[in-house]
């Protein structure tokens with residue numbers, strides 16, 4: 001259910017984790033899997049990534065983790081879905097996965113849901129739990145994104161504020177909130193800026209596609225986040241396109 005279509009659904013799933021603070025060191029594993037959100041929760045790399053993030057966050061909850069990247073298509077949504085699924089499956093936390101990539105919503109696909117966001121209920125101070133949807137994983141809810149531009153009559157500036165408010169309110173209702181954000185580049189006035197959103201999160205991970213993402217772009221993205229005051233926990237290196245990993 002909800003697995004991305006095509007070859008990618010059965011592609012080699014391989015990630016390398018590098019985290020700072022010496023909390024996790026480096027883990028390199030590969031695994032072939034028919035990838036659904038349930039199988040993501042059992043992929044060893046995902047468990048390792050979650051474990052390092054858990055440590056880097058000081059095991060202090062509630063917490064919000066923001067997943068972003070320098071460019072598009074590097075694996076943000078896959079990593080965000082995986083971390084949320086691991087946390088819900090292998091801990092006792094109430095977990096919420098939030099799609100704040102309103103420019104290109106995708107998280108819903110992992111769960112076979114439509115991209116809808118009840119702006120009216122949100123504005124009327126309704127509970128996030130009432131707006132969110134349950135998933136086929138116990139203790140994991142998902143807050144899908146608004147279809148692009150629908151329901152959004154405000155300026156881009158207030159979209160930033162809306163994103164920050166969603167994060168703040170979600171964090172008050174769940175133990176662990178995992179945000180699937182847009183990429184940092186290229187900037188687009190219709191997106192919720194991940195750099196601005198990062199300040200509302202307790203930690204940020206940058207997803208990098210090995211042998212694809214230019215080093216300078218990773219450095220720039222990290223610098224933007226740091227300058228904004230984000231707590232950059234580390235980098236998840238997704239090497240699913242790396243022929244050396246096969």
Ligand SMILES: Nc1ncnc2c1ncn2[C@@H]1O[C@H](COP(=O)(O)OP(=O)(O)O)[C@@H](O)[C@H]1O
Pocket residue numbers: 004008009011012013014015069071072073074075076077078079106238239240
């Ligand atoms: N490790 C991986 N193994 C297999 N497919 C992957 C992996 N990482 C990403 N993909 C595929 O690559 C595409 C882009 O990944 P996605 O997570 O949507 O990136 P982003 O959110 O950064 O745009 C998706 O079709 C996804 O299924």
Ligand SMILES: [Mg+2]
Pocket residue numbers: 076077078101104106107180
């Ligand atoms: Mg995505």
